[in-house]
Amino acid sequence: xxxxxxxxxxxxxxxxxxxxxxxxxxxxxxxxxxxxxxxxxxxxxxxxxxxxxxxxxxxxxxxxxxxxxxxxxxxxxxxxxxxxxxxxxxxxxxxxxxxxxxxxxxxxxxxxxxxxxxxxxxxxxxxxxxxxxxxxxxxxxxxxxxxxxxxxxxxxxxxxxxxxxxxxxxxxxxxxxxxxxxxxxxxxxxxxxxxxxxxxxxxxxxxxxxxxxxxxxxxxxxxxxxxxxxxxxxxxxxxxxxxxxxxxxxxxxxxxxxxxxxxxxxxxxxxxxxxxxxxxxxxxxxxxxxxxxxxxxxxxxxxxxxxxxxxxxxxxxxxxxxxxxxxxxxx
Numbered sequence: 001x002x003x004x005x006x007x008x009x010x011x012x013x014x015x016x017x018x019x020x021x022x023x024x025x026x027x028x029x030x031x032x033x034x035x036x037x038x039x040x041x042x043x044x045x046x047x048x049x050x051x052x053x054x055x056x057x058x059x060x061x062x063x064x065x066x067x068x069x070x071x072x073x074x075x076x077x078x079x080x081x082x083x084x085x086x087x088x089x090x091x092x093x094x095x096x097x098x099x100x101x102x103x104x105x106x107x108x109x110x111x112x113x114x115x116x117x118x119x120x121x122x123x124x125x126x127x128x129x130x131x132x133x134x135x136x137x138x139x140x141x142x143x144x145x146x147x148x149x150x151x152x153x154x155x156x157x158x159x160x161x162x163x164x165x166x167x168x169x170x171x172x173x174x175x176x177x178x179x180x181x182x183x184x185x186x187x188x189x190x191x192x193x194x195x196x197x198x199x200x201x202x203x204x205x206x207x208x209x210x211x212x213x214x215x216x217x218x219x220x221x222x223x224x225x226x227x228x229x230x231x232x233x234x235x236x237x238x239x240x241x242x243x244x245x246x247x248x249x250x251x252x253x254x255x256x257x258x259x260x261x262x263x264x265x266x267x268x269x270x271x272x273x274x275x276x277x278x279x280x281x282x283x284x285x286x287x288x289x290x291x292x293x294x295x296x297x298x299x300x301x302x303x304x305x306x307x308x309x310x311x312x313x314x315x316x317x318x319x320x321x322x323x324x325x326x327x328x329x330x331x
Contacts, residue, residue, distance in 0.1 A: 025062030026108060028137055028154045031055035031115055041157035042135070045260055048162060049124040055117045056101075056135055056156055060108040067107050068137040070116055072099040075132040075157070077232075081224035085134045085155060095133025095158050098122055106137070120160070128164020129195025132157065132227050159197070161260065169194035170255045172272040173231075177206065177249035179241060179278035186217070186249045187235045188272065192226040196257055199225045201266070203252045204236045208244025215241045225258075243278040 030039040035054055044052055060066050073085040074092040086092055101118040108114045118135060136155035142148075175188040184206045192198055204217040215238050223232045234251075241247070255267040 024139075024152050024154065025060060025064075026066050026068065026137065026139075026154065027059045027061060028156055029057050029059070030156060031057050041159065043159045043161075043260060044120065045161050046120065046122050046163065048122055048126045048164070050122050052120040052122075053117065054120070055115045056137075057113055057115050058106060058108050058137055059113040060110055063110050065107055065109050066139060068105065068139055070101045070104055070106055070135070070137055072096045072101065072118070072135045072158070073133055075134060075227065077224055077226060077230050081232075083132070083157065083225070085136060085153075087151075088136075088138065092133065094126075094131040095160065098126075098131075098160075099133070099135065099158060101135065120158075122160070122162060126162045127195065128162050129166055129228060130197040131160045131162065132197060134158050161196075166196055167194050168196040168198055168255055168257045168267060170198060170200055170226075170253055170270055172251055172253055172270055175249070175251055175272045175274045177247065177274045177276040179243065179247055179276050182239070182241060182243070184215070184238045184241045184247065184249065184276070184278075185235060186238065186251060186274075187233070188251050189231050189233055190223055190226065190253055191231045192228055194255075195228045197225050197227055199223055199256045201254045201256060202234070202236075204238065205250050206238050206241050206247050207250075208242060208248075209246055213242035213244045215239075241278070243280045245277065245279060247276050247278045249274050249276065 030036065030042060031054065032038075033055065035044075042054060046052060058068065069088065071088050072092070073088070073090070073096040074094050075083050075085050078084050086096065099118055099120050101116055103116065106114050106116055116135075116137075134155040134157045136153050138151055138153045140149050140151045142150070169192075171191045171193045173189040173191050175186070177187075178185045186204050186206065190200060200223055202220045202222070204220060205214055206217075207214040217236045217238045220234075220236055223234065226232055236251075250271060250273045252269050252271045254269040257265045257267060259265070
């Protein structure tokens, strides 16, 4: 029977988590201990080869006991720009491999809470930089009406910043510009080529030769936080663009790096450019007419030369025939 995940990590950011729907009767939150009392998620600065211990609290708000699976998994950014975690059947390489709950299952009685301890063991050869994932509670039950198993998950985000050289970097890739009827569309890919989680501010402009007739994009949507190695597709429309024959599109991305305290630092901006043709319709029509006239003149000239050649060939042929007749008469 197929398994469908219907409640995804509603607790990744804000504890405690309320029920995602009528069938989710439990909540999860970070434990209150020496590492923090009111944390919205788990975050640690760690060194390779070290071990850290912490705990998650599971509370049952229902009237019946819940039997939950507990596991950890690596994170990724969805196409909707949300952080999600790999499902339990997928292999993790970082958080899901380094973080281990003391138990892979927990039973919580109605109205009670249970603390689920876990340990973080960072390998000695762990890659420096940010690693993001989470710890998940999961309940799978059959849905008889749909004939599928439905997995409902609640989890809490875990972010590790492994000591070493932190090298945040973003790249703009595949920049392309297109012009049509007074509007331009600039598209590109933001690629997190560094080892830190980053988002970015963006600016996009389109201008004619020598920077004339500049038009700025407005309301550009901020990309989500991208994990190291991830990419995000951007498409920016710009209206009221002057068709100045050759347009230059410029995209500027300023990486934004958030530290453990929540402070955001803007790094050196990254810029890329692309060009596209933009002809005013009058000029386009004039060029088309001129091209048609040139083609017409060429065709007419070719026909004229062909007719002139035919007449010359005919004259030569008649002269030769006349000469031959005169020769025969002489003999």
